[in-house]
Amino acid sequence: MFPMVTGFMSYGQQTIRAARYIGQSFIITLSHTNRLPITIHYPYEKSITSERFRGRIHFEFDKCIACEVCVRVCPIDLPLVDWRFEKDIKRKQLLNYSIDFGVCIFCGNCVEYCPTNCLSMTEEYELSTYDRHELNYNQIALSRLPISIMGDYTIQTIRNSTQSKIDEEKSWNSRTITDY
């Protein structure tokens, strides 16, 4: 009889303890009702990417000297550099250049090591297509500039709170440069 009573008592105490801590947890949860959501409605709102963001690669045909450093530092030797040695000018003449973005992992090695800075990373990251062969960009597709997020009036851009007004002016200027 006696152990049963003490058993009930300790069980009751445990229950009260559990209820108290659940209450405490709920207070913490409720304290979160007062804040704004952290997520954004992606296709309609977009956050501005950081300056170093590694998106689709931009390529300037005229700057390239066909040295193939981008191929050597690429983990999978992806960039396809098609050149011919011109005897009269004793230079390599670049004929074609293409990168398959279906395979590229955007590690940025090629951009980092390019001696003439003809490669650069853009802010474009929406590369979905219905056909994966469309992702194989040749030099013409590679030289297209991405549409600035700021310039797209259907999209509301979300600014990081830490970015100051100077940044704001700068990005508006960059819009006028990027957006023809």
Added chain:
Amino acid sequence: MSLPLTRKDLMIVNMGPQHPSMHGVLRLIVTLDGEDVIDCEPILGYLHRGMEKIAENRTIIQYLPYVTRWDYLATMFTEAITVNAPEFLENIQIPQRASYIRVIMLELSRIASHLLWLGPFMADLGAQTPFFYIFRERELIYDLFEAATGMRMMHNYFRIGGVAADLPYGWIDKCLDFCDYFLRGVIEYQQLITQNPIFLERVEGVGFISGEEAVNWGLSGPMLRASGIQWDLRKVDLYESYNQFDWKVQWQKEGDSLARYLVRIGEMRESIKIIQQAVEKIPGGPYENLEVRRFKKAKNSEWNDFEYRFLGKKPSPNFELSKQELYARVEAPKGELGIYLVGDDSLFPWRWKIRPPGFINLQILPQLVKKMKLADIMTILGSIDIIMGEVDR
């Protein structure tokens, strides 16, 4: 219908590889007697990509983007060991600033990894709320990473002899803000979790590992420190500049899942302490060792001295590994992450053996879950903290 009749009508249950609480693609074949676990056989290899073999056909620069795919939650550590091993092999010094940047990045990455351990661990125990809270803080860390490196997870930031780029303007302040914010976050987690009796019932005394056992099984990281052994490679090996900061090794002596939880929570606080100190006294100077490309005969002047001549801008993509071998290791959030590197006087490593902490820590699992209940498998597996990307490689 005839089932193989075993000793006491044992039931064999297959958990995984698609089970949500298997943390990836781990498969467990569990032999059950009612609710009790009689035997457990882990089956690995569902995420095997041949990372060691790939390394043998890549220069270090080419291989760096791959390494973040081992342990994809503690990405900076895999990069750190990938550059540390060749650096030690070739005796390359790195500038102080680069070393400090590395420390800050590593500790941020440690926090991110521990956070994404905490969330799923609690979710395994049935507490879903922390799973959403941790993503808030983790997102801030990844914002910091994106600002400095260009990507959230696949950074490709560390280079032989330094880091790829200096910290962007204003990053330091942002990092300090994060530290202040995160300390409050940790307090919130502790209020939410640590004293909760339901949580304590699930973890106290579950998955006990004694100190001797932990050493004998080769465990490392929080698994080892939760069993009362104060072994932290940051203190033991003195790599990077960890000896210049004031911090303590987090350890507990109980050896159960609760102790492992406490060790990890404590480590997050210690990491914040390290970051705050590192950010406070980060020196100026080059962020990259520009010596890597120097000719051998010009090596008379002292490193970073006035007379010192910097030659190259970037470390050469044709970085050659001399014919030596060594074992380098760092303290990753999951334990000791090591590389056994054999050079062959060529651009490619002759052998690139990875010692992943998760793989070694996982081997104690069958012993821990025996004679426990079925529901305790989740707790124990969660407290081990495995990432199948590095277990299978």
